[in-house]
Amino acid sequence: MLVVKGANKMDVIGNIIEKAKSNIKKIVLAEGSEARNLKAAEIALKERIADIVLLGNEAEIKAAAKGLNISGAEIIDPANSPKSEEYAQAFYELRKHKGMTIEKAREIVKDPMYYGCMMVKEDDADGLVSGAIHATADLLRPAFQIIKTAPGVSVVSSSFIMIVPNCNLGADGVLLYSDCGVIPNPTAEELASIAIAAARTMKTLVGVEPIVAMLSFSTKGSAEHELVDKVRKATELAKKIAPDLQIDGELQADAALVPEVAELKAPGSKVAGHANVLIFPDLQAGNIGYKLTQRLAKAEAIGPLLQGLAKPVNDLSRGCSPEDIVAEIAITSVEAQGN
Numbered sequence: 279m280l281v282v283k284g285a286n287k288m289d290v291i292g293n294i295i296e297k298a299k300s301n302i303k304k305i306v307l308a309e310g311s312e313a314r315n316l317k318a319a320e321i322a323l324k325e326r327i328a329d330i331v332l333l334g335n336e337a338e339i340k341a342a343a344k345g346l347n348i349s350g351a352e353i354i355d356p357a358n359s360p361k362s363e364e365y366a367q368a369f370y371e372l373r374k375h376k377g378m379t380i381e382k383a384r385e386i387v388k389d390p391m392y393y394g395c396m397m398v399k400e401d402d403a404d405g406l407v408s409g410a411i412h413a414t415a416d417l418l419r420p421a422f423q424i425i426k427t428a429p430g431v432s433v434v435s436s437s438f439i440m441i442v443p444n445c446n447l448g449a450d451g452v453l454l455y456s457d458c459g460v461i462p463n464p465t466a467e468e469l470a471s472i473a474i475a476a477a478r479t480m481k482t483l484v485g486v487e488p489i490v491a492m493l494s495f496s497t498k499g500s501a502e503h504e505l506v507d508k509v510r511k512a513t514e515l516a517k518k519i520a521p522d523l524q525i526d527g528e529l530q531a532d533a534a535l536v537p538e539v540a541e542l543k544a545p546g547s548k549v550a551g552h553a554n555v556l557i558f559p560d561l562q563a564g565n566i567g568y569k570l571t572q573r574l575a576k577a578e579a580i581g582p583l584l585q586g587l588a589k590p591v592n593d594l595s596r597g598c599s600p601e602d603i604v605a606e607i608a609i610t611s612v613e614a615q616g617n
């Protein structure tokens with residue numbers, strides 16, 4: 279069903295799907311009438327990966343789903359739902375310190391992404407996937423306002439699982455890239471948090487021991503610039519916060535990935551040449567880097583997977599396929615199993 283291109287030995291997404299099937303969760307697709315979401319819903323229902331809630335106008339969803347079997351999905355119209363008033367009251371309570379009024383809250387929860395986040399917040403669903411037609415910020419705002427960060431987490435960031443065909447770098451062609459979706463210009467402290475969160479995502483979702491490279495245009499002092507200083511500071515902070523983590527920086531991407539280059543540029547580093555988690559210094563680098571790998575190396579790019587939220591909500595790229603959405607449904611389910 280899911281096409282994993284190339285010859286990676288690890289069936290990352292297959293393993294996650296099997297785990298999702300072992301304890302079925304209820305996942306909301308906020309863009310319920312969109313064609314790729316409907317195809318993904320059909321696959322997820324047929325293969326018993328998750329119970330699916332489609333948000334949107336029932337007639338529109340049914341018309342868009344012509345030829346697909348989505349009969350097992352629950353359809354909820356946020357603009358006309360018996361739960362709307364309860365969610366509006368709860369949203370008003372969450373946001374009244376920010377000037378929210380009950381009248382505005384009633385309007386806002388008609389937006390499927392706000393309604394869906396309220397479903398997850400109120401335990402009426404286990405997780406949410408959205409972003410095939412909406413920009414990332416449209417999902418991040420309701421997620422930040424309603425779901426909020428997990429206890430002890432300062433910032434939410436994101437990761438992509440990158441599955442690069444016919445490649446043995448990283449963990450046999452499987453890598454985690456972070457942050458490619460959320461924090462435009464992280465401080466050194468935020469960059470350290472991103473690294474620690476991404477390492478955790480690699481371990482818990484992919485099942486691989488993380489080896490973390492803090493990327494830069496410099497390797498171990500080959501260039502001097504304030505941008506490099508930020509990466510060095512973030513590396514030191516992450517080492518202090520997580521002393522057992524295999525992490526090193528600052529490293530250029532070739533030094534991080536390729537053993538021969540690592541020997542020349544960063545001799546003695548245990549991370550250089552073996553990294554499987556790549557931490558980008560800012561969102562320009564991260565977002566460009568993942569899209570280049572996806573399009574030029576024909577990699578699967580699953581994400582942006584949000585890390586640090588109190589409950590599972592995951593974003594998609596507007597360039598995603600139905601199979602990418604199925605993978606995120608499974609990932610969101612597995613995250614919900616851990617809650």
Ligand SMILES: CC(C)(COP(=O)(O)OP(=O)(O)OC[C@H]1O[C@@H](n2cnc3c(N)ncnc32)[C@H](O)[C@@H]1OP(=O)(O)O)[C@@H](O)C(=O)NCCC(=O)NCCS
Pocket residue numbers: 376414415418419422423427432433434435458459460461462565582
């Ligand atoms: C995430 C984003 C939308 C927040 O922007 P913003 O609304 O201007 O941010 P604000 O500073 O006004 O914060 C809004 C709320 O979100 C919270 N917030 C912002 N960034 C956060 C983060 N990384 N983690 C947790 N909470 C965050 C703020 O604390 C604030 O909460 P409050 O209203 O309860 O006080 C913005 O950072 C963004 O656009 N990021 C890039 C998204 C993107 O385009 N990615 C590329 C494609 S994937």
Ligand SMILES: CC(=O)OP(=O)(O)O
Pocket residue numbers: 409412413414458459565581582594595596597
């Ligand atoms: C993650 C990302 O870049 O999303 P989009 O392609 O939708 O902007």
